[in-house]
Amino acid sequence: MKNVLTLLLITNITIASGLEDIATDKKLNESIALSHHFKEFNENQKGISFLTVGADGACTYSSIQAAIDNFLQSPLGNIDIRIATNKTYVENIVIGNTNISLSGGYSNCSNPTGAGGGLLSNDSDLALFLDNVDIRNNTARNGAGIAIVGGDTDLMMKESLVLGNVADYG
Structure with missing residues (x-):
């Protein structure tokens, strides 16, 4: 499941890089940051x-x-x-x-x-x-x-x- 999620995130980055809509790029970057935070959260639960x-x-x-x-x-x-x-x-x-x-x-x-x-x-x-x-x-x-x-x-x-x-x- 992690591989699929990673692939989807990479695909989203590729799609969004061609957009000139700053709000969309900002939202995408926030989602990526949230994904990284979630990964860190799971790794550091102790x-x-x-x-x-x-x-x-x-x-x-x-x-x-x-x-x-x-x-x-x-x-x-x-x-x-x-x-x-x-x-x-x-x-x-x-x-x-x-x-x-x-x-x-x-x-x-x-x-x-x-x-x-x-x-x-x-x-x-x-x-x-x-x-x-x-x-x-x-x-x-x-x-x-x-x-x-x-x-x-x-x-x-x-x-x-x-x-x-x-x-x-x-």
């Missing part, structure tokens, strides 16, 4: 603070939104919210104007270094990383899986699925 979400007593939070809300009230710098699979999460996630990482696939919160509702970004300028997260079977009026409305949101997904979501619009 030094990053993290919060845990799940059902067992070792978890910092029992809901994803509570972890996000706490982070937004007192930002800790680079943060990874690690989501355990020992619970079913029925939530509509709202993320403010900040960069945040959500990582899923952890069997419990005692060892959040193991396997490594919908999502709404509303008028936010942010970078959002989803790593090993499934967003499925949500129902909403707009964008039941992922809705990005306004703002300048960059979304990167790695080994994640968005499926089975039903929306009236989007």
Whole structure:
């Protein structure tokens, strides 16, 4: 999968180099920088603070939104919210104007270094990383899986699925 992503980025660079639209070139450069940041983030996770979400007593939070809300009230710098699979999460996630990482696939919160509702970004300028997260079977009026409305949101997904979501619009 990494080879395909690299090839796509190189193709985008080739296409954009012939464009004279400065805004397009700027957006492309920001996307490339974001891709490099995401790669560095994954390589350096040992030094990053993290919060845990799940059902067992070792978890910092029992809901994803509570972890996000706490982070937004007192930002800790680079943060990874690690989501355990020992619970079913029925939530509509709202993320403010900040960069945040959500990582899923952890069997419990005692060892959040193991396997490594919908999502709404509303008028936010942010970078959002989803790593090993499934967003499925949500129902909403707009964008039941992922809705990005306004703002300048960059979304990167790695080994994640968005499926089975039903929306009236989007």
